[in-house]
């Protein structure tokens with residue numbers, strides 16, 4: 001089956017999955033008020049690949065059928081450039097507000113399959129073969145994946161990762177005739193209500209854990225025993241004028257419980273194999289997936305710069321402090337663009353013929369973003385001030401008596417009351433609504449907190465030259 005359409009995606013959501021939002025177990029995901037906006041938006045993402053087929057689709061190397069370019073296993077710098085164009089096009093759809101459009105996991109699994117040699121170690125040859133076969137299925141059936149790679153938090157004093165055996169954490173219970181039974185919990189599956197399948201793979205090494213916790217697999221979200229407990233919805237079911245983002249971009253986040261779930265043997269990529277679990281993510285995963293996430297982040301920063309500039313212009317706000325704050329967002333966007341460019345320029349073969357970006361600029365950028373995104377929101381709210389809240393609704397603007405008054409009393413510089421309301425509503429939905437708050441939390445944490453990322457920068461970045469520059473003075477004859 002080639003790349004799916006939006007209609008096919010929506011049809012496939014009705015599969016009996018167990019999704020809880022608030023106190024409600026939801027059966028019709030595509031129709032439920034808390035989920036329908038994002039379901040429709042994701043359908044538009046599936047349609048987008050056909051509308052922009054020249055950028056987003058490519059022939060499957062074996063079957064010739066059209067598949068999404070995000071499934072490409074990069075074998076050259078040109079492949080990375082081709083992927084860049086497709087990822088950028090998808091990021092533009094939600095201006096980076098949906099972090100987990102399916103291309104995120106497509107890129108992840110293309111990377112895993114490209115480095116299947118890293119998975120085929122320590123007796124895990126069959127797991128690696130399963131993974132390669134699954135990645136082809138993912139691409140050919142255009143499956144939307146959610147993922148959960150982080151252990152449930154109960155008592156951090158015991159450590160971030162399981163030490164020995166911990167019955168709360170996802171673990172293998174037993175072998176069955178067709179696979180294994182797993183049980184336990186994981187956080188935090190973004191996109192879960194809208195995904196076809198869920199992926200489990202290592203988030204970080206856990207050297208002291210019992211092997212039963214060392215698992216990787218993909219299974220359908222409607223697998224018996226699999227339960228998704230979503231956070232409260234931040235979707236607002238008005239219209240795209242009043243809530244341009246909350247009406248469609250709440251991609252949801254779910255706590256996941258595996259309550260005695262059977263994983264078919266052919267879907268197992270790591271079966272209680274600690275050595276493989278602790279090594280597969282070390283080399284290529286980061287520079288591979290960072291291309292997707294940083295293109296998304298750069299797109300969002302550039303949008304934020306445009307938005308902030310337009311609201312300042314709409315009310316004639318041009319004093320030096322405003323220009324400086326706008327310049328700050330421009331700087332973030334440009335640094336992000338430059339980091340992605342540098343990473344792609346420095347791309348290289350990592351092993352097994354697979355190419356990925358130079359990790360260094362992306363390590364630095366990822367460490368900066370958890371601080372930059374909250375600052376961007378702060379700037380837009382400072383510039384917008386009360387104007388973020390003087391935003392008549394659609395009904396007020398279409399009221400025949402009210403509209404002339406609104407056009408008289410609430411225009412902006414060169415724009416009427418409707419355009420002004422549209423603009424400031426966009427800025428409020430970006431920075432002030434419940435969706436905006438969730439999105440800020442996402443940017444702060446989705447790939448580790450700022451502390452964790454800065455520690456990684458200090459640990460992983462190459463320091464030879466930095467040391468040499470200092471040593472010159474240390475070793476100088478007095």
Ligand SMILES: Cc1cc2nc3c(=O)[nH]c(=O)nc-3n(C[C@H](O)[C@H](O)[C@H](O)COP(=O)(O)OP(=O)(O)OC[C@H]3O[C@@H](n4cnc5c(N)ncnc54)[C@H](O)[C@@H]3O)c2cc1C
Pocket residue numbers: 100147148149150187188189190191253438441442445446447448449450451452455
């Ligand atoms: C909106 C959202 C969506 C998410 N979606 C997914 C998903 O789809 N799939 C998935 O698997 N996970 C997802 N996650 C979870 C995400 O993987 C974790 O949030 C991430 O791994 C960070 O872990 P943590 O939240 O426990 O925070 P931590 O990184 O543990 O940070 C918590 C606090 O401890 C401090 N800290 C921790 N470690 C260090 C350190 N080494 N140095 C300095 N300070 C430190 C931090 O500064 C911070 O204040 C999502 C999270 C959010 C918020």
